[in-house]
Structures are given as structure tokens and as C-alpha cells.
Amino acid sequence: MPQPVVALKIDVDTYVGTRDGVPVLLDLLARHAARGTFYFCLGPDHTGRALRRIFTHKGFLQKALRSGAPGAYGLKTMLYGVLLPGPVIYQKCGEIMRQTEQQGHEAGIHAWDHTNWHDFLLKSDLGFVKSELGQAAKGFKQVFDRLTTTTAAPGWTVSPDSLALQDQMGLSYCSDSRGSHPFYPVMNGQRFSTLQIPTTLPTADELLGRDGLTPDDLPEYYLQQLKPGLNVLTIHTELEGGVIRSSFSRLLELLQQNTIPCISLAEARAQILDAPACQLSMGMIAGRSLPVALQGDEVAA
Ligand SMILES: [Zn+2]
Known part of the structure; x- marks a missing residue:
């Protein structure tokens, strides 16, 4: 039986x-000899606009309050894109972003505008995907002076268009989905060539408040959930770094x-020699108010 390994996916959603x-996370990871992959939002922070979901999605307010969103994000963040202009993150935080790589972690793209992607991808066409990922890729290049090799979609929200564009970008792998093991996605009958490394564990914001779990219970809970081989945990800088x-x-x-070992997704990728093709579709999971990309059954070659 292989030993458990944790690949750490770090979503950075806000300015x-x-x-x-x-x-905060760089300090914690250094102290425990752990590494991870930081997925950055490069463009404007429009978190405040997510508030519109209160009116469009049942369960959003309940989840926002249960996960302590106003406390986690701060009042100012909740107003970005509504009453305050959203700061363009790569222009303000380039130095902090570069420090992640300098300290041995991996950096990739989460989004240009997190709120835009999460709210509009499924209603949009290829032009929207090209604009959002194109701007993110330009911002990333400004900061790191190279192209990204990986992306991770906000809210695990994907479409055949976003997967097709990822293939065109020649990425090493992506981490847009929830599932059990790495795979090549097949969505709406279309096969894609970029490896998916799915998040295998539930996130803290999905667990808190469920079954009476508190932040103090999470470490033991996660330890018990680990399976032999690769486990992928997604954390958020706004929660685990806050x-x-x-x-x-x-x-x-x-x-x-x-x-x-706690490693980056690039390190996990290097150990994956081959992977099956699996169905990928948007569906609901416990603890989230919007659908996410879910790994399904294997598809014969
Ligand atoms: Zn995110």
C-alpha cells in the first residue's frame, strides 16, 4: 500500500x-517543511459582486453566514466591485506572488476576475473564456516573466470551452475538478488532452458547521480521511491563511x-505516468450552493 501524500492546492481569491x-501561509509552510501550489487571481477583486448571488441562489446567504464570509473577507472586500473599485491584484501584489516561487512553491492561474468566471462561465461562449484566461495569462507573465503551466478554475466551474482553451494553452495539467484520482476529462462527448488533478478532500468551508465540526476538529478529521497515495486538499488564503x-x-x-509529505501539484504531476479518461460534468456536492465539476465514470479508450 503506498503511503499517503497530500498535494496542497491554495486558492487565492481576493486582494x-x-x-x-x-x-501567513508562506510562514506556516516553511515551518513545517510543506509545499503547495498557489493559484492566483490576477485581475480586479470584485468579491462584493458575489453578493448578487443572495438574490439568485437559494442557500448562498446561509452558506456565506455559516462559513463566516464577512469575517473571513473583511468589510472592505465585500464592497469591492460594488461601492469601491476593485483593486487589480497583479499590479499591487507582484512581489508577494513571486515570493511563493522563490520559497519553493508552485504558482499558477486561478482567474482574471474570480467573481466573473464563477458567475458567468456557464452562460458564456468561447469569447468570454478567451478574454478571462487571456488577461490572466498576460498578468501572470508580467509578474513571473514566464507563461503559466497550470490553471485552476474558480468554484470548480468548467465548460467544454474552458477545457478546449486549456488544451490550446499547452498546460502541464489543470486542477478544476472534484474527484478521486488524476484523469483526462471527457465532457459532453468531447475528449480533452490536459490532465486533471482533482481535489479529493472536502474544503474547510464545506465542512464547518456540518456535523457540528469546528475549526479545532478539522486537523484530526483530515488526517483520518487520507487515503493511500495521492490526496489533494484545496485551502483558501482567506480562511487557512486568515x-x-x-x-x-x-x-x-x-x-x-x-x-x-505535503507537496505542490507540480511535484504530484511529475509522478503521474498515465491516467484514465473519465467523464466530467457539473453537479452538486454537500456544502456548496453552486454546482462544481465532478469526475465521473471511466471512459474506454
Ligand atoms: Zn477561488
Whole structure:
């Protein structure tokens, strides 16, 4: 039986999460000899516009309050794109972004405008995907002076158009989905050539409040959930690098004590020699108010 390994996917959703949360996580990861992949939003922070979901999605307000969104994001962030102009993150936080790579982590693209992608991708055409990923790729190049090799869609929201564009970008792999093991996606009958490394574990914001779990319970909970081989955990700078940082610090400590490596997705990718083709479709999971990309059955070659 192979030993469990945790690949850490770090979603950076906001300006404040980049400015304040990334340095906190860099410090925690360094202290526990852990590595991860930081997925950055490069463009304007329009988090406040997510509030419109209160009116369009049942369960959004309940989830926002249960996960402590106003506390996690801060009042100012909740107003970006509504009453305040959204700061363009790559123009303000380039130095912090570069530090992730300088300290041995991997960096990739989460989005240009996180809120836009999450809210409009499924109603949009290829032009929208090209505009959002194109602007993100330009911002990324400005900061890192190279092209990205990986992307991870906001809210695990994908479409055949977004997968097709990822293929055109010649990426090494993407992490847009939820599932159990790496695979090549087949969506609406179309096969795609970019490897998906799905998130295998539930996120903190999905777990908190469910079954009475508190931040203090999360480290032990995660340890018990680990399977032999590759596990992928998604964290958010706004939570694990903010209000629940001590819980995340304890998790890193437990992994270290149990000699379970915590690695970047690039390191995990390097160990994947081949993978099956699997169905990919948008569907609901516990703890989220919007559908996510779900790995389905294997498809014969
Ligand atoms: Zn995100």
C-alpha cells in the first residue's frame, strides 16, 4: 500500500487574501517543511459582486453566514466591485506572488476576475473564456516573466470551452475538478488532452458547521480521511491563511509528525505516468450552493 501524500492546492481569491493571507501561509509552510501550489487571481477583486448571488441562489446567504464570509473577507472586500473599485491584484501584489516561487512553491492561474468566471462561465461562449484566461495569462507573465503551466478554475466551474482553451494553452495539467484520482476529462462527448488533478478532500468551508465540526476538529478529521497515495486538499488564503490559520497550522504539524509529505501539484504531476479518461460534468456536492465539476465514470479508450 503506498503511503499517503497530500498535494496542497491554495486558492487565492481576493486582494486582501493575496496581500495578507499569502505571507501567513508562506510562514506556516516553511515551518513545517510543506509545499503547495498557489493559484492566483490576477485581475480586479470584485468579491462584493458575489453578493448578487443572495438574490439568485437559494442557500448562498446561509452558506456565506455559516462559513463566516464577512469575517473571513473583511468589510472592505465585500464592497469591492460594488461601492469601491476593485483593486487589480497583479499590479499591487507582484512581489508577494513571486515570493511563493522563490520559497519553493508552485504558482499558477486561478482567474482574471474570480467573481466573473464563477458567475458567468456557464452562460458564456468561447469569447468570454478567451478574454478571462487571456488577461490572466498576460498578468501572470508580467509578474513571473514566464507563461503559466497550470490553471485552476474558480468554484470548480468548467465548460467544454474552458477545457478546449486549456488544451490550446499547452498546460502541464489543470486542477478544476472534484474527484478521486488524476484523469483526462471527457465532457459532453468531447475528449480533452490536459490532465486533471482533482481535489479529493472536502474544503474547510464545506465542512464547518456540518456535523457540528469546528475549526479545532478539522486537523484530526483530515488526517483520518487520507487515503493511500495521492490526496489533494484545496485551502483558501482567506480562511487557512486568515481566520482558521491555527487549525491549518495544527494540520501541517500532524502531517509532519506522521511523516506524510505535503507537496505542490507540480511535484504530484511529475509522478503521474498515465491516467484514465473519465467523464466530467457539473453537479452538486454537500456544502456548496453552486454546482462544481465532478469526475465521473471511466471512459474506454
Ligand atoms: Zn477561488
